[in-house]
Amino acid sequence: MKRNVLIIGAGGVAQVVAHKCAQNNDILGDIHIASRTLSKCEAIIASVHEKGAMKGEGVLKAHAVNARNSDEVAALIRETGVDIVINVAQAFVNMPVLDACIETGVAYMDTAIHEEPNLICETPPWYGNYEWKRKEACAEKGVTAILGVGFDPGVVNAYARYGIDTYLDAVASIDIVDINAGSHGRWFSTNFDPEINFREFTGTVYSWQNGAWQSNTMFEVGKEWDLPVVGMQKAYMTGHDEVHSLATNYPQADVRFWMGFGDHYINVFTVLKNLGLLSEKPVTTAEGLEVIPLKVVKAVLPDPSSLAPDYVGKTCIGTVVKGTKDGKETEVFVYNVADHKDAYNEVGSQGISYTAGVPPVAAAMLIAQGTWDVSKMVNVEELDPKPFFEILDRIGLPTRVKDASGDRAWNA
Structure with missing residues (x-):
């Protein structure tokens, strides 16, 4: 069964994510890209088409969204009918995007820990300051949330x-x-x-x-x-x-x-x-x-x-x-x-973006296949690494x- 994907962000990592989702759209289905600047999303889509990255026919669409507004993100999730959100925007938006996923019942993943713009280097453990406070809500709603699934962390x-x-x-x-x-x-x-x-x-x-x-x-x-x-x-x-x-x-x-x-x-x-x-x-x-x-x-x-x-x-x-x-x-x-x-x-994209962008696509494929669809919040070391490595071997890392x-x- 295909699982449709929403990519939040339109930087270098998002470009990698979009290309890799397109290369595997037989598993990931429709692909939507959203950020504050619609033109950046459209440029990524143009790049995907230029490289001929789409494995099969399917949706590849750009959207404008303020990812710091949880209600806007939730509305976009409902509008697009996606099942998985890959958040590769600035770390300042992690919590509103995560909250939108919990509200709508879709899977969530990110590649870095949440930060507040006015705070630097808070008291450890950093995950305990924000994301881990939503563990109970994820479990109650049966929402799979995989934290820090870039390369490092991930x-x-x-x-x-x-x-x-x-x-x-x-x-x-x-x-x-x-x-x-x-x-x-x-x-x-x-x-x-x-x-x-x-x-x-x-x-x-x-x-x-x-x-x-x-x-x-x-x-x-x-x-x-x-x-x-x-x-x-x-x-x-x-x-x-x-x-x-x-x-x-x-x-x-x-x-x-x-x-x-x-x-x-x-x-x-x-x-x-x-x-x-x-x-x-x-x-x-x-x-x-x-x-x-x-x-x-x-x-x-x-x-x-x-x-x-x-x-x-x-x-x-x-x-x-x-x-x-x-x-x-x-x-x-x-x-x-x-x-x-x-x-x-x-x-x-350059190699730093590549290493950060390929892993969340591998994780999305594992969620789509049910292997990592765990219906709770986890960090990557809490999951079986072998299926992850098998896909990473195949798609570039x-x-x-x-x-x-x-x-x-x-x-x-």
Whole structure:
């Protein structure tokens, strides 16, 4: 049975989601795309048709919606008759979109944790501040809600579950490592929405270690990682969404997130922050104009979606799990390598958008097939990862495993 889909958002990730839904519309059926700006949705639809992505005849339609208004989203869900909502808009709209899905009884998924525009880096666990407060409502209404089902969070959570279940008797640590070894050729840019990107790195770096929340500052703790394909890379411990659910589901393990940064990014970020240009507090110019510095920075930086044509190189993102097996210390790296140019050639987006956009489509297919239609709210590590990997292998993000026995496909 086909399950019709509504995509909320019209950025680079939404473009990937639309292409992948179109490639699998024998399972996902009608496809609707909605955002505040109708023309952006229409541009994505044009891209899908240009690439000939539609697997079969079907609906592919654009809509305008204010996703911060739950009633508007609910009305659109009813109008389109969709069964699954894939929310890849700014994280500020998660709760109103989730509430609309609960009200209308349709499945919900997102790729990042909810944020309030006026709050940065709230007290952990972050999911407990917003999404998890709707767990009971989802269960009562039988609504499937899969939180954080991008790549990180998302696929890396599934990697953790798989690595622990398959290779360990007891887990001691979970380290997510995200390396983008690609180059976009611009003097400076962020790979996704600058506003969200900078907010992520201006707050406290939370990790779960020794059975408690630990705090550091950004770029305080660095480590070199020797990874497949991309080689030796410097990464820094960073606060991130998946730490907050994995720490809840694996409280016995240390849980950390590491992201790669070059010296140039760190230098520019530090200058912007020290000048107050990453602030969300309004300032008044000499001409009497009230502006928000962070939004000005966002306005002058390249649109992340514009980076795609020139992007080259690869990403390596995965999860290192350590623990014991048969009384011996064991370490396993479950990972994926993606290529920016391959992503652009297929869907017109760069690799960061590709890795974020493919997984929710795989999850939607699993909901449509009944495998992940669990009628409650879950994070990805609470679901069986194997069917997820099987679809990801098939639609563009193959999973590999590296350990003392070698480097191989996960199911080899």
